Amino acid sequence: MNTPDKQQRLQELLLELARPETKITDQNLEQYIFRLQDIYEADFRHLYSGVFGVITSIDADDASELARLQENIQTLHTASVSWLEKKRGHVSEDFCHRLEKLYDHVNLDISRINYTQEIVSRMEEKNRKAGEEIKQLSEKATNMQKDYITILGIFSSIVITFVAGMVFSSSVLSNIDKVSIYRLTFVMLMIALLLFNLLNLLLDFIRRVNQRGVLTQSNEKQAGSVIxxxxxxxxxLFIMLVIDLAAWLWYWHRFG
Incomplete structure (x- = not known):
């Protein structure tokens, strides 16, 4: 038999037993057992849904209160069984059975809540690890992209330098007997200056791609020494150009 009044009194008692300051002692043990006997008289049966609602509300306030409730309920159940054996306080077997059911329901709900929290904790840990793995994969993908750009840039630099050098050599050798040594030297220095700076531009681009987001003091010093x-x-090369031009003008002025 269930009555709203007794169900409400039981839920309030459970909330009281969950408070941190509530502790079952020899002085108040009898009082709590009599209160439970008064609630469970006349074949009262507690509602499982009501017990579950109390447990969840306690967990929402403070999870440590669940341990206090579990401890106090266990103490009351153990004391009731002891009183039954000693035939003390008019404790009946039916009362002990109903109190055992209450104790079992409280433990079951607490175990479910703890298990749910453990699952949530595991899922959060898995999500954290998955996030770290995704971040690592993203960094690897970025590094691979940099490596591809570096390889392509080095290959392009080699090809451009090789082709330009071949064209330059062919042009110089095919026209070596048609121009003066001053003009030939001037053209050679100009082409060398152009190719040298073009190659440095390509290598500087590769260096900047590899060091993007990793600028350190050592990298800045290294870049400064390269520059x-x-x-x-x-x-x-510029001084050699000026010297060649000056020699050319002197030759043209004297023998021109």
Whole structure:
């Protein structure tokens, strides 16, 4: 037999037993057993849905209160069985049976909640690991793209330099007897200056692609030393151009 009043009193008692400050002692043990006896008299049977609602509300407030409720219910059940054996306090076998059902339902709901939380925790951990794996795969894909660009850039640089060098050599050798040494040297230096800077532009593009997002102080120093070397070689080639041009003008003025 179920009555709303007794069901409400039972749920309020469960909430009280779940409070952190509630602890079953020798002084209040008898009081709680008598309150439960009063609730379960006249063949009262608690509603499982009502017990489950109380358990979920306790878990929402503070999960540690579930342990307190479980401990207190177990203490009351153990004490009731002991009183039955000692024939104390008018504890009946039917009351112990109903209290055992309550204890079983409370433990079952707490176990389900703990299991659900464990599943959620596992899923969150799996999602975290999956996110890390996706991030690693994305970084690998980015690095592979950089490697492909680097390989393609190096291949293009080699091809351009090789082809330009072959054309340059063929042109120089085929016209070596048609122009003066000054003009030939000037053209050779100009082509060398052009090819050198073109090759450096390609290599600088490759370097920037590989170091994108990984700019460090050492990388900046390395880039600065490379630029200094390039400027030095360009300066030497330019000086040689000026010297050749000056020698050409001197020759033209004297013998021209």
């Amino acid at each position: 200094s070397g390039i400027n030095g070689i360009n300066g030497i």
